[in-house]
Amino acid sequence: MTLKEAAIVIDNLTKKFEDVTAVDGLSLTVEKGELFGLLGPNGAGKTTTINVLSGLLKPTTGSVSVGGYDVEKEPSEIKELIGVCPQDTAVFSYLTGRENIELFGNLHAMPKEKLKKKTDELLEKMSLVSDAKRRVGKYSGGMRRRINLIMALVHDPEIAFLDEPTVGMDPQSRRAVWDFIKELKKQSKTVILTTHYMEEAEELCDRVGIIDYGKLIALGAPEKLKAKFETKNLEEVFIQLTGRRIREEL
């Protein structure tokens, strides 16, 4: 299945949980092949937005389409197009790394040969070949996150939703994942990446949407935003807009 239209379109999306408004009137468009960053502090509504795009949550109001398919009316078509890397590592601890990846490849009905080839390729890129036959329960945190990412991409989706993929990683592992995500862009994949790391957004994203308390407060290419607000980095853009740092000191 391929994209009907080359876009993710979010139109005035609001998502409420009882008396909490997690996403408040969000509107944005992501073009095909774009690497779009959703930047904001914890609790800003990034993961909720991803969950709506993935079909896990229904919008309270507003409309969302992914690849031209409506998330409420055509969720099964969307699931054929997307790969989702959740914020928390969701892996089967008693399966090996390879088994976890192949399981999700099978859930996407990948042909056996293609699955094996893609699994080998991704394990190689993430430097997990030697650990592929060990149970994931024995992995370090960084290794688990890498497997978590591979499981989202093994079936070669057109659109990838990566929810804070580098949280808790050491700088070396983070760099490796950045290189991997850049390669996705070279393959013309559409990627929505959520992060609260400014440098990650600046390094990877074509455009960034800064979100706070469920609202989109800035949208544009990192360089253009920095130029507009006359700042050296996106952190300072956020401070100017909200008066707070993205990552408050505890």
Add this chain to the structure above:
Amino acid sequence: MTREPATLFLIILFPVILTLAFGISFGAIGGTQSTTYQIGVINMDSAEPYQQWAQNFVGNLADTDILKIQDYSNNETAQADLIQGRVQAILLIPVDFGQSCNSFWNAPTDPSLWMNTTLQLYLDSGSMFATQAIPPIIEQVLAATVYGTQPISVPRPIQIGSPSLVQSSKLTAFDYMAPGIFAYAAIFLTMTVAQSFTTDRENGLLRRINTTPTTPSEFMTAQAISNMFTALIQVALVFAMAYLVGYRPSGDAASFALAFVIMSIFALCNVGFGLITATLAKSPGAATGIAFVFIMPQMFLGTFVGLALSPSAQAAGKFVPSYYVTDALTSLFLRGAPVSSPTILLDLSVVSICSVIALLLGILLFGKYGKT
């Protein structure tokens, strides 16, 4: 699920250990052995001229395979041993026993000439099997002693077939329990399914699977089938262990095939209960506790535990699916009933209906309320 040590224990080791423990305790390893009962005899009729009757009677009792005779000289000692469970019964032969037998032989057709007497039989109230098995055996031996094995000379319209001693039951207590143990092992599937689903939900795996093209019905079907196979493996393990400890069920290939079918269907029932539990439980720990709501009634009312229950509790057992599984397996393996017998077909129908309802309800509830 099957690589997690706790789950592996519940699925494989627990039924094996359970079967072995009960088989060793209540059965016989390596072959069948007769059950024997220790019975104390107080023979008050030892004086001339009719003492031979009592001696013959005691001798006939000793000749059975199932009774082991222990002589007592007085009732007080015998009763003391009975209370302590050293013997399962006390038989007190009255002083006029021989005289009574002789009066019958002299005038078998004229009861007015008989001298009536009573044998006192005291039974061990702590042994369900003794209270049921011993009295009919005593009756048979008494009849053989009084009437003899030769046809009596006075013609009569009713004949007693060649009095044969009650064939002592070759079945051990474990043989009676085994059908319930098969059901017992499968009941814990409720807990493993509930734990598995709540753990996957807690780890975000169910949510993750929900972002793939695999539909919930495909996922649930896969879970149901895999758990059904798990149950069949458990049944096979339990059967293998039971066979090792001497269990030799009646039945032909059709009986065994039907037994596996019933157990497969019963497994689906417990998968349904597991899904309902997973819907209610917020964590794997809570799932373990809530699962016992479904496990305990089935365990106590519908498996081998139910053998010792009161009549009212046994009636309550008819409301749990495991009762019908145990009943069907008992009919197949103990009574040797054919697979087409109405009782077995009824049991199969009830288990099937329960399974369909439980599984559908579990899938509906979990799909609506339990996935997140």
